[in-house]
Amino acid sequence: MKNYLLVSILFLGHLTQAQSELDWWNDAVFYEVFLRSFYDSDGDGVGDFKGLTEKLDYLNDGDPNTDTDLGITGIWLMPINPSPSYHGYDVTDYSGINPDYGTMEDFKAFLAAAHARGIKVIIDYVMNHSSAQHQWFVDSKSSASAEKRDWYRWSDTKPGYSGPWGQNVWHSSGTGYYYGIFWDQMPDLNYENADLKAAMFDHAAYWIDEIGIDGFRLDAVKYIYENGSQLEDLEATHTFFKDLSSHIKSFNPDAITVGEAWTSTSKVVPYVTDERIDFCFEFDLATSIINAARSGSISNLTDQVTNVINAYPWYQFSTFLTNHDQNRIMNELSSDIGKSKIAASIYLTLPGVPFLYYGEEVGMLGAKPDENIRRPMQWTGGRNAGFTTAGSAWNAPSSNYADNNVDKMEDDPSSLLNHYKKLIHTRNEYAALRTGDFITLDASLGGVLTYLRQLDDERVVIAINTTSSNKRFDIDFSSYASASDLPPFDHIGGESLLSVSSEGDLKGLFLSPYQTMILTFDREATVLNASSYGQFEVVPNPAHDLIRINTGTKNLVQHYQLLALNGAVVQSGVFKNEIPVEKVDNGLYLLKITMGNITHQQKIIIKH
Ligand SMILES: [Ca+2]
Ligand SMILES: [Ca+2]
Ligand SMILES: [Ca+2]
Known part of the structure; x- marks a missing residue:
């Protein structure tokens, strides 16, 4: 019966790089917030800064001794500047606050409350384009000789090419054709113009130096410069970010930039090298994680993790599942809670900087169009999912809020929400999970993902069953024999594995379907006799x-x-x-x- 499979240990590269070179963000877990949908404090149906501040205890109560909070240590706020759209990616004032969300004083109060809890705050900076209603563009389009004409890209005749996905990029106005890669209401800013570039750098300095935020999430970084019909990934765009980064860090050396270069790994890497953007989102890895969770095909995933680790400056990439531009993970995994748990287990135990999209932890639903993936946070099973006391919210909650909400899931020890809490708190507790080496222990036990995270003497073993079958196996652990004879403690199950030997090997590990174990060797257990x-x-x-x-x-x-x-x-x-x-x-x-x-x-x- 004891159908043990002996597991070999495979070393990956980069085992000797100094973790001491890593900066604060490699210890962080970020949470992406769409403010309009997070929590409404004043009953107008729209989320706001006071609402977010009220809910900070849910995200992180500031007390490292409690684990009832989610435990995140960074917040990314999607655009908070004035904008005519609901989403805010078309900005009309780069130093202003969207009045829907409150005042600058409200923002500062939120920022202080977040900082008091040890939470860093970064905001979206939408540099590629402004709103067509921005005063700069209103001036620019007024005449061919307008003062700010050259702050945008104009052509007397319509150039004969379209955009990367076949879209029209040259839009007509009464005074000529202007370039806007995403939308005619989002004209691209022209960074060939020194005055425009200086104005945008001044706005960056304002947020870092005067307001005191901790950095920027940079939107659409591929598209800053163009050269004729070459519209993305120009060398000038790569090097632009070195200027921006040194400018920002001249005001605060700890301020960061996080880039959205939505493309393949090899094309993202140039944005992160040579002191350009601090780190970027890893879209290819996100796809591999979701595929592994969906199908149990883990060999592709371990290959991709290895590729990513080797491709970037040491651990300078972000892990995530989905963001505000993608169908929610719950939809991607057909509302399967087991698969949703292992998707979370994977990205929260890998190297890189994890980002959760709000509501992911309660399994919110949403598939395109975009409004559907940005619905109100599901706090309770009550009216409007507890998001607002208004008769109706700006947008309805997703269809599963009666069961998938914070209130209900907090009380269920086996809920997805409590799984996220355990993963994040364990990551916060063990530096090896954040910045330690990544060593695959096995990738071929029929859908069981096993790897070691190791930093100095600290070892954490992760075992994730991506299948619907029970799995029993051994891990040859002799190269990592524990200095102590304490039994392995599973931080997800919350118990010592007394039936598993930890001296030189891990014998008799057992995983039920979609079960995750995160094992450390530092806990005294009640020894049964x-x-x-x-x-x-x-x-x-x-x-x-x-x-x-x-x-x-x-x-x-x-x-x-x-x-x-x-x-x-x-x-x-x-x-x-x-x-x-x-x-x-x-x-x-x-x-x-x-x-x-x-x-x-x-x-x-x-x-x-
Ligand atoms: Ca409100
Ligand atoms: Ca806490
Ligand atoms: Ca551009």
Whole structure:
């Protein structure tokens, strides 16, 4: 029966690079907030800064000794500047606050409250284009000789090319044709013009130096410069960010830039090298993580993790599942909670800087168009999902809010929300999970992803079952033998694995479908001995559909085998208090229970 698979250890590159070179953001877990949809404090149906401030305790209560909060340590705010659109990516005043969201004083109060909890705050900076209603563009389009004519790109005749996805990029106005890669209401700014560039750099300085934010998420970085019909990834665009970065860091050396270069890994890397953007979102890896969660095809994922680690400056990339431009992860995984949990397990235990999109942790639904993936946060099962006291919110909550909401899921220990909390708090607790080496322990055990994160003497073993089957296996751990003889402690299950040896190997690991284990070797466990089994009680006997086992030890996972009298294993698995036997034929069996170094066996009759 003990169908153990011996697992080999495969080293990856980069094991010697100094983690001391890493800066604060490699210790952070970011949370992306669409303010319009997060929490409405004043009953007008629109989320605002006061609402976000009220909900900070949910995100991080500032007390490292409590784990009832989500535990995030960074917030990315989607655009907060004045804008005619609901989403704000067309800005009319780069130093202003959108009045829908409150005042600058409200923002400053939020920022201070976030900082007091140890949360860093970055905001979207939309540099490629402004709103067509920005005063700069109103002036620019007024005449061919307007003062700010050259702050945008104009042509007397319509150039004969279209954009990367076949879209029209030259839009007509009464005074000529202007360039706007995304939309005619978002004219591209012309960074060939020194005055425009200086104005945009001044706005950046304002937020860093005067307001005190911690950095920027840079939108659409591929498109800053153009050269004729070459519209993306120009060398001038790459080097532009070195100027911007040194400008920002001249006001605060710890301020960061995070880039959205939505393209393949090899094309993202130039944005992160040579002191340009501090780090960028890794879209290819996100796709691989989602595919692994969806299909259990983990070899592609481990290849992609290796590629990404090798491609970037050490760990200067962001891991995530989806963002405000993509269908929500719950849709991508067909509302499968098990798969949603392992998607979270993967990206929150890999190297890189994790970003959660708000509501991901409660399994919010949403598929394009964009308004559907930016719906109100699901706080309760009540009206408007508890987002607002208004008669109706600016947009309705997603259809699953009655079950998928913070209020309800906080009370369920096995909920997706509590899974996220455990993952984030464990990541916050162990530096090895944030900045340690990544070493695959095995990638081929039929859908079980196992890897080691190691930093100095700290070791964390991750094992994730991406399949719907039980998995039992060993990991040869001799190269990483624990200095202590403490048993492995699983931070997701919340218990020591007393049946698993940790000296030189991890023998007899067991994962139920879609289960995650995060193992460390630093926790004292209650060591059970034979006498603690004094009250061992198996009832009823004869059993009908269920065997109940009372051990006097609460809530410890135990393994069992149900054997026919000829020794054949009829059923086996892991259990806490009960073993279902409705599928077992009537008869006399031997029940064998293993926990730690204790084995208990007794005869039991099954009679339906
Ligand atoms: Ca409001
Ligand atoms: Ca806390
Ligand atoms: Ca541009």
